[in-house]
Amino acid sequence: MSKGIYYLVYTSIASRLMSDEDLLLLLQQSRRNNTALGMTGLLLYMEGRFITKTEGRFIQFLEGEKAQVLTMYSSICSDERHRSILLLGSGFWHKRSFPAWSMGFSPLNANQHSDVANFFHLDDTSVTHYLSDANETADFLRSFYLINSESANDKDYGSG
Numbered sequence: 001m002s003k004g005i006y007y008l009v010y011t012s013i014a015s016r017l018m019s020d021e022d023l024l025l026l027l028q029q030s031r032r033n034n035t036a037l038g039m040t041g042l043l044l045y046m047e048g049r050f051i052t053k054t055e056g057r058f059i060q061f062l063e064g065e066k067a068q069v070l071t072m073y074s075s076i077c078s079d080e081r082h083r084s085i086l087l088l089g090s091g092f093w094h095k096r097s098f099p100a101w102s103m104g105f106s107p108l109n110a111n112q113h114s115d116v117a118n119f120f121h122l123d124d125t126s127v128t129h130y131l132s133d134a135n136e137t138a139d140f141l142r143s144f145y146l147i148n149s150e151s152a153n154d155k156d157y158g159s160g
Helices: 020-037 066-077 134-152
Strands: 005-014 040-050 053-064 082-093 104-109
Touching (some): 020 040, 020 053, 020 066, 066 082
Parallel strands (some): 040 104
């Protein structure tokens, strides 16, 4: 009997602010790699003032075969575009959360979260709370996906 689909959610600080061109290249690379590995997921990039300076943050949900997801996560941990990587959760889910996106992507500004269930600030010192309940993080990302999946399919960066 299958355990289902493996997922992993992490957040990180971008090592530098990402331009639109940087993000497009990252998205193209992610889609190419994820398609080849049979993985799907969602990547959010948010730029804003965090504590004392302006910086970018990533939050990503990866899903697929466990070995491929863990290999990809290991690669991300070695990627110079990320620092302060924090694993929020991982496990098995009964079905894919992002079946239509080899890698859905959206830039998110700090004011766009009011319609997204379980929104949390990525620099919140209580983010470790989400380590104990990965389902809240996954629910947040699934909610973002559902809100944006129809409109995102019309945008360059959304459908995967």
